[in-house]
Amino acid sequence: MIITHHGGQCFKVSFGNTTLVFDPISKKSKLPSVKFGADVAFVSLNHPDFNGAEEMSFGAKVPFVIDGPGEYEVGEVTVRGYGTETVYENVPRFNTIYQVTLEGINIVFLGALSNAVIDPQILGELDDIDILFLPIGGGDVLDVPEASKLGTKLEARCIIPMHYTDTALKAFFKEEGGDVVKAIDKLTIKKKDLAEMEGEVVVLEV
Numbered sequence: 001m002i003i004t005h006h007g008g009q010c011f012k013v014s015f016g017n018t019t020l021v022f023d024p025i026s027k028k029s030k031l032p033s034v035k036f037g038a039d040v041a042f043v044s045l046n047h048p049d050f051n052g053a054e055e056m057s058f059g060a061k062v063p064f065v066i067d068g069p070g071e072y073e074v075g076e077v078t079v080r081g082y083g084t085e086t087v088y089e090n091v092p093r094f095n096t097i098y099q100v101t102l103e104g105i106n107i108v109f110l111g112a113l114s115n116a117v118i119d120p121q122i123l124g125e126l127d128d129i130d131i132l133f134l135p136i137g138g139g140d141v142l143d144v145p146e147a148s149k150l151g152t153k154l155e156a157r158c159i160i161p162m163h164y165t166d167t168a169l170k171a172f173f174k175e176e177g178g179d180v181v182k183a184i185d186k187l188t189i190k191k192k193d194l195a196e197m198e199g200e201v202v203v204l205e206v
Contacts (some may be wrong), residue, residue: 001103003187005204006034009162011133015103026052037061040074044111044184045098047088068096079104082122086114091195092180099126104191109133116146130194135138136172137164144168148175157197199204
């Protein structure tokens with residue numbers, strides 16, 4: 001599995017001939033939009049910063065778009081979406097947390113989460129997380145102390161911060177009790193690699 005970061009909360013996950021994208025950025029966003037082919041597009045919140053699924057058609061690839069709670073199965077990809085309330089740009093909105101299983105790896109993408117208090121029933125479903133995409137930037141999403149506590153609570157093997165500034169990233173590592181790790185251009189990982197991790201933070205550069 002190969003994971004790359006494309007700005008904001010947009011991440012591309014590739015395995016074999018299959019490509020997933022989380023929170024693709026729209027041309028209507030103030031963030032630089034992205035364009036590449038994806039088989040499945042996950043949209044956590046209906047806002048141009050996260051809902052650019054129309055940009056994800058390229059060549060023979062036209063994405064199956066998942067933009068809300070429910071259970072889905074697309075080829076080898078098994079998905080559960082959980083609805084949560086959030087606030088983005090001072091507007092109450094609806095956010096979806098995604099749990100995606102592929103190649104035996106359990107990925108949890110928290111989306112534009114602004115409140116670290118998650119329904120205990122949802123928390124119970126998010127068991128044994130391999131990779132956690134965690135917003136840490138404050139403002140419209142979790143602030144650093146909340147994000148750090150939630151990351152610890154979820155006990156993910158690998159944590160990938162998203163939606164942050166350099167200041168927030170430094171503060172997050174301070175909260176975690178370690179030095180800022182150097183960002184890498186991509187994460188190439190297998191299930192056996194994850195088995196040896198315990199709360200390791202991986203920063204992906206855009």
